[in-house]
Amino acid sequence: MTVPLPATIITRFRTSSAEKVERVETAWLGLLEGRAETSEAALVRRHLHTLKGDARMVGFPEVSLLCHRLEDLFDVAETRLFQVPETVDLMMTMGMRFIAMLIMNKPGAAPAGVDLDGFIRELDSVLIEARQSMHPGVDSEARISLVGECERPNRLNGRARDRLGTAATKVFLEAESATGATRERLREAWTALSETVMDATAVPVDDIVERHVRAAKELSYSLCKEVHVELVSRSGLRVTPEVAEAVDTALLHLVRNAIDHGIEPAGDRQRKQKAATARLIIKVSEMNDGDDDAELSVSDDGRGIDWPRVRLLAVERGILSAAAAKDASTAELGELLFQQGFSTADVVTDVSGRGVGLDAVKVVVEQAGGGITLESTPDRGTVARVTFPHAHSRKAVRRLSIAGSPLPIVVEASWRIGRDVAEPRVDDPLVQDVLDALGLRGNTEMSDASTILLERGRERVWIRQCRHVGDAVAERVCATPASELAEIVQVDSTECVLVRPEHLGVRRLPSP
Amino acid sequence: MSNTGASANQALDVDVGTFSATQKLNGTTMQLVFTGEADAAALTLMETFLLGIHSLAQDNGVKEVALDLRKVSFMSSSCFTKMIGWVTRVREVPEPGRYRIRIQSSQSSLWQRRSLHALQCFATELITIES
Numbered sequence: 086m087t088v089p090l091p092a093t094i095i096t097r098f099r100t101s102s103a104e105k106v107e108r109v110e111t112a113w114l115g116l117l118e119g120r121a122e123t124s125e126a127a128l129v130r131r132h133l134h135t136l137k138g139d140a141r142m143v144g145f146p147e148v149s150l151l152c153h154r155l156e157d158l159f160d161v162a163e164t165r166l167f168q169v170p171e172t173v174d175l176m177m178t179m180g181m182r183f184i185a186m187l188i189m190n191k192p193g194a195a196p197a198g199v200d201l202d203g204f205i206r207e208l209d210s211v212l213i214e215a216r217q218s219m220h221p222g223v224d225s226e227a228r229i230s231l232v233g234e235c236e237r238p239n240r241l242n243g244r245a246r247d248r249l250g251t252a253a254t255k256v257f258l259e260a261e262s263a264t265g266a267t268r269e270r271l272r273e274a275w276t277a278l279s280e281t282v283m284d285a286t287a288v289p290v291d292d293i294v295e296r297h298v299r300a301a302k303e304l305s306y307s308l309c310k311e312v313h314v315e316l317v318s319r320s321g322l323r324v325t326p327e328v329a330e331a332v333d334t335a336l337l338h339l340v341r342n343a344i345d346h347g348i349e350p351a352g353d354r355q356r357k358q359k360a361a362t363a364r365l366i367i368k369v370s371e372m373n374d375g376d377d378d379a380e381l382s383v384s385d386d387g388r389g390i391d392w393p394r395v396r397l398l399a400v401e402r403g404i405l406s407a408a409a410a411k412d413a414s415t416a417e418l419g420e421l422l423f424q425q426g427f428s429t430a431d432v433v434t435d436v437s438g439r440g441v442g443l444d445a446v447k448v449v450v451e452q453a454g455g456g457i458t459l460e461s462t463p464d465r466g467t468v469a470r471v472t473f474p475h476a477h478s479r480k481a482v483r484r485l486s487i488a489g490s491p492l493p494i495v496v497e498a499s500w501r502i503g504r505d506v507a508e509p510r511v512d513d514p515l516v517q518d519v520l521d522a523l524g525l526r527g528n529t530e531m532s533d534a535s536t537i538l539l540e541r542g543r544e545r546v547w548i549r550q551c552r553h554v555g556d557a558v559a560e561r562v563c564a565t566p567a568s569e570l571a572e573i574v575q576v577d578s579t580e581c582v583l584v585r586p587e588h589l590g591v592r593r594l595p596s597p
Numbered sequence: 598m599s600n601t602g603a604s605a606n607q608a609l610d611v612d613v614g615t616f617s618a619t620q621k622l623n624g625t626t627m628q629l630v631f632t633g634e635a636d637a638a639a640l641t642l643m644e645t646f647l648l649g650i651h652s653l654a655q656d657n658g659v660k661e662v663a664l665d666l667r668k669v670s671f672m673s674s675s676c677f678t679k680m681i682g683w684v685t686r687v688r689e690v691p692e693p694g695r696y697r698i699r700i701q702s703s704q705s706s707l708w709q710r711r712s713l714h715a716l717q718c719f720a721t722e723l724i725t726i727e728s
Contacts, residue, residue, distance in 0.1 A: 175712040183719065186719065200721045204718035
């Protein structure tokens, strides 16, 4: 997390998490000793799940990872009706103590002398042994590693991404000048590098959402709620890793809250003459207002927000006067739910998140450049909408044909093709040779090509032996920083070189 | 504070029939021996014992506590939590007053192998495991 969350949220996370750890420990012991009601199992699952999400949100990924493993261990124990080997009991108990220790530490850093990886390894060993004792022959180890991979964020800092993208582009251009086996090797290196850059710069939103659809189904099953979970659209959108984490966090909380608190138990739904099977719809779409935002919505047909209760609490806490509360719209009241500590209170709504609450979700989403709103109708359900910026994965470009170029060349569409301008002579130093600048060697002369003028604002660039052959939309496949001359993009699945003319010889017109 | 003598030290020893814990102070080293099954019956006494050990070790400038678990056939998770509590307390002692914990374990016991290595992960610089 690049910007730390407010200290009050971290403090609240610590307090609520310590309480959850204690409740889980008590429930776990009760379940093992046969003293606890079976509902305690649901409580343990819910607390672990909440703790996992909260920890991730407030910057304790190691706690989140540990919770994930303990959820797996708990599943095994539950399958065995809590008749577990002593190692399972010990690891579950120690795992909770480990969490208790980590949450008191600084976010994002295990205390000195603490070996989290070693602890996870021991936990995994116990998990594998327990699973194998239930299902001999099943490759439990493979499953655990897969889960681990899914949990690990693929993060590179911005500078590393830029360096990698620049290096990959150089490899690509070098491959174009090479021949035979060298060319093949360089092309392979380019593929590996560009895929790494792509993974680190632009995470597919659909992958994140699909994971939560699966988790939502599992959660509703474990809470004995019949819920039809639907993913309405596949967006094809990509986001930066920072935004991906925010979307992931928001989804974790919104989906959990909808299923856990919003959607009523089957009996309640029957009494309200609602369909026995509840609906949860997750939708991702690109917004149509021309900017770079996308929207994620999570809708349920549950009990909705108890607005009168929100009004009452707003008055009780001195946030609104009685008159203001009475006149407040549901949109204004919805805003209150994002105020610090409000949503964690005893508000009977489907967003009364336990733990760090909606205020923290809002902070995380806003830090990623997005926003969040709620709409709700009593007994008809709630819609939470999260807007977020998506990665600039597409660019409008102008296609240029440059004499002798082995590759198609494009420039951003912000550069216009100049007209009615007195062209400099071909041998004028102002006229730029793009192939030379890229280190590519042209092979032939283009008979109908002449010097072309590109203009953007007051900038003017003349390109030698070039003509404009149309406009297109390019997909960014290996982003480079704006300070670099070139980037490799794809137009109609063909690799092209996006040239940034501002790094060639630019003539700047004087201000009027 | 200096060594308070064998009789005062022995007052910490615990024996609940199925489980016993003894300690012996020798200069800056303390030897603890646990024997039997550490179950619910041993829980409170184990906590008291470990609290007493921690105070005694600090009072006597102990540098190492050797804990022999080789004769422990079972330890409940609740009792194990008391061990974690002890390790946590040792972690919180500022240097140079902090002492090391050397645990002698039974390699043939699966629960000891798993749980003691996991316990070591709480404080790698403080705990060593021997088997």
